[in-house]
Ligand SMILES: Nc1ncnc2c1ncn2[C@@H]1O[C@H](COP(=O)(O)OP(=O)(O)O)[C@@H](O)[C@H]1O
């Protein structure tokens with residue numbers, strides 16, 4: 001049994017003129033226990049629509065979702081999930097510590113456990129100093145980090161995170177990546193959305209690329225990166241001329257070099273061009 005399983009998920013919204021917007025079209029996806037799955041797509045691709053459907057926050061037009069074997073229609077399915085919404089906002093008259101107490105109590109945690117876990121997650125997200133100040137005085141990055149803290153406080157088994165690195169500075173981003181790696185070490189399942197390929201490359205086991213509501217590709221990060229060298233860049237000069245560059249495939253390489261040398265060009269460098277996550281993402285999105 002998968003930790004998260006989505007079958008035939010579709011969502012059609014109506015815009016202000018009551019025109020149909022097909023935000024998701026027949027999405028099938030399974031995330032294994034203990035897996036870190038990156039849900040990568042440009043703005044408007046349907047990431048938040050998928051995540052809100054998992055969280056029971058909107059009603060899909062079609063399809064089924066199961067979390068640890070429980071249908072997402074049943075609020076029980078949310079008990080083992082830590083959720084970070086895309087634009088977290090909180091009762092801002094509360095302090096972070098008060099807010100975590102509120103969240104912990106909605107999960108039925110004992111007061112002593114809430115106290116201990118709050119200390120732990122506030123420290124983890126570097127919010128200890130600010131923990132007893134009202135949230136209204138927090139910076140955007142602090143609010144985002146509190147969003148993660150409240151997803152962690154009941155130590156759930158699955159994490160559904162909508163753009164967890166958004167609005168964070170480089171230190172905050174590194175911190176969130178460390179937290180995701182640490183959760184994985186502890187056997188947790190993580191599903192997070194992003195539009196930044198480097199975030200996926202750094203922490204994910206598998207990546208699904210979504211564009212215009214369609215899941216275009218699902219593969220392991222290792223596979224995507226190992227498909228490896230996609231061509232060679234030859235830099236050369238012809239007599240007296242400026243430096244030029246030519247891109248060729250492996251098959252064309254020898255003949256092209258020979259031709260260049262025969263025409264008295266001077267070869268400066270020959271460099272393999274590797275496929276990276278960014279170019280993979282662009283190639284999938286552009287053909288969608
Ligand atoms: N409440 C809504 N009413 C109408 N259209 C919506 C609504 N929410 C999202 N959409 C549209 O659905 C598509 C997918 O949006 P969303 O899931 O938020 O994408 P992402 O999170 O990948 O940026 C977009 O075209 C967006 O404009």
Ligand SMILES: [Mg+2]
Pocket residue numbers: 047048049086162
């Ligand atoms: Mg979104």
